[in-house]
Structure formats: C-alpha cells, structure tokens
Amino acid sequence: MVVHLLGTGGAEGIPAIYSESRVSAHARAHGGKDVRSRTSALVDGNLKLDLGPDTWAQIQRERLDATDWSAVLFTHSDADHFAVEELQYALYPFNPYEVAGFTVYGNDTIAEAIAVRYPDWPLDVVRTKSFCPFHHAEYTVTPIRANHGSGFEDAQNLIVSDGRSTLLYATDTGVYQPETWAFLEGWRLDCLVLECTEGFVLTPYNGHLDLEEFKDVLARLRSMGVVHEGTKVVSTHHSHNGDATHAELEAALRPVGVTVGYDGLKVEF
Numbered sequence: 001m002v003v004h005l006l007g008t009g010g011a012e013g014i015p016a017i018y019s020e021s022r023v024s025a026h027a028r029a030h031g032g033k034d035v036r037s038r039t040s041a042l043v044d045g046n047l048k049l050d051l052g053p054d055t056w057a058q059i060q061r062e063r064l065d066a067t068d069w070s071a072v073l074f075t076h077s078d079a080d081h082f083a084v085e086e087l088q089y090a091l092y093p094f095n096p097y098e099v100a101g102f103t104v105y106g107n108d109t110i111a112e113a114i115a116v117r118y119p120d121w122p123l124d125v126v127r128t129k130s131f132c133p134f135h136h137a138e139y140t141v142t143p144i145r146a147n148h149g150s151g152f153e154d155a156q157n158l159i160v161s162d163g164r165s166t167l168l169y170a171t172d173t174g175v176y177q178p179e180t181w182a183f184l185e186g187w188r189l190d191c192l193v194l195e196c197t198e199g200f201v202l203t204p205y206n207g208h209l210d211l212e213e214f215k216d217v218l219a220r221l222r223s224m225g226v227v228h229e230g231t232k233v234v235s236t237h238h239s240h241n242g243d244a245t246h247a248e249l250e251a252a253l254r255p256v257g258v259t260v261g262y263d264g265l266k267v268e269f
C-alpha cells in the first residue's frame with residue numbers, strides 16, 4: 001500500500017492565511033517542506049481521504065487525475081477536510097458525466113450536509129459509523145472514533161486494510177477515549193499517520209494533539225503492540241500555532257522514530 005500525503009497543514013494551512021506568525025513567515029521565506037496545504041491523503045492512487053479546499057491545487061502539484069479515484073472517504077465535516085462544493089465538479093454540467101465516478105463515504109453529518117447541498121444530484125453516498133467496518137473494492141475500512149469536535153458528530157479516524165497491509169489515518173483526534181483504546185487492542189499497523197496539530201504549544205483544547213500528547217499516544221500504541229518495530233510512523237496536520245518549523249519538528253520527532261510528514265510525501269509499506 002502507498003499513502004500519498006497531499007496536504008499536511010492544519011485548518012488555516014502554513015503559511016497561515018492572514019498570519020504573520022513566526023512559522024508562517026519562515027514558510028513564506030523558505031518554501032519547501034514548510035509550506036503545508038490543508039490535510040488530505042490518497043491511498044494507492046485510488047482512495048481519496050478527505051476532500052478539502054486545496055484539492056484542486058494538490059491535484060496540479062502532484063500531477064494527479066481525480067478520475068482515478070474510486071472513493072472519497074471523509075473523516076469529519078470540518079471545513080479543512082470537507083469542501084462540499086468540490087464534489088459537484090464530478091458531474092454535469094461541469095462534466096459530461098451523469099453519475100460520479102466515485103462513491104462518497106462519510107458520517108451522518110457529512111451525508112446530511114451533502115443531501116442539503118445537492119438534494120437532487122446522483123451522488124452515491126454511503127453512511128459510515130465508528131467501529132463499523134465496510135468494504136470498498138479490495139479494501140476493508142474500519143472507522144474508529146476520534147476525540148475531536150463538538151461531540152455531536154461521529155468524527156472518525158480510518159483504518160484501511162487491503163488484506164496485506166494496514167494503515168491508520170489519524171488526522172484530527174485528541175487523545176482517544178477509552179472505547180477507542182479498547183477497540184484498538186489486537187490491531188497491528190504497518191503505517192500510522194498521526195496528527196500533531198499543536199506542536200510545541202500546549203493549549204486547553206483537547207481535540208488535537210500537541211507534541212507531548214503525540215508522544216504519549218505513540219508510546220501507548222507501542223506498548224499495546226499496535227505500533228511495532230516494522231510500523232512506519234508519520235506526522236501530519238501541523239498548524240502554525242504549534243510554533244514549530246519542519247526542521248524543529250524533525251529534531252523533536254526523529255528521536256522517537258517518527259518521520260515528519262510534508263506535502264507530497266509518499267510512504268510505501
């Protein structure tokens with residue numbers, strides 16, 4: 001399996017829009033891995049994980065073709081992950097197609113938002129629930145409950161398996177609640193993509209991980225055997241509010257065996 005990180009920034013991206021923060025200024029001056037578009041990923045060139053406001057630019061930068069995607073899977077409805085208007089371009093009159101070439105998977109909040117926005121459009125939308133696996137092509141996808149958002153939405157992280165390899169895509173989650181920790185018992189991951197939104201800055205907000213929480217979650221997954229010696233661990237969803245440049249994140253995370261994610265990184269496992 002290959003996971004291709006198309007975006008690795010938090011909600012406001014880096015450089016953050018309307019920002020003169022140190023990290024934003026550094027990214028403007030230096031470019032490269034410090035520039036982060038809104039978080040998104042692609043599995044095997046086939047399964048699109050989230051469809052955010054930077055989708056068009058990510059497609060051009062990575063020279064992708066969105067008609068290759070057989071599914072768009074949403075983790076939750078925050079605007080940096082769920083740009084509902086981007087779905088319409090798959091269909092007539094923006095294209096000649098009467099039906100979209102992909103299935104949309106998302107929680108009740110996502111499904112209802114699509115139904116409100118496009119009540120008459122022939123989009124194939126499948127509702128997902130945490131801890132209820134579903135199949136798509138050769139993949140089994142198991143959503144697990146994230147600790148993120150208002151509590152009124154079933155915000156999810158996604159375990160994607162093709163029968164040989166298993167990925168946990170964990171963007172936008174605080175430290176998991178007990179039900180999620182219990183569910184993870186017995187899993188063995190080949191790749192973990194885990195958010196580190198708050199970087200070096202500790203905040204009272206529990207819906208995202210700072211660096212210390214990131215290391216705590218990773219240590220617990222290691223103690224459970226979910227993450228083991230062969231697991232590739234990559235960070236994502238970095239915010240300028242975390243006050244960490246790419247190089248600073250690397251210095252902090254390399255000692256614990258983590259690759260700091262960046263836009264365009266492909267991880268094979």
Ligand SMILES: [Zn+2]
Pocket residue numbers: 010011039078080081172237
């Ligand atoms: Zn987000």
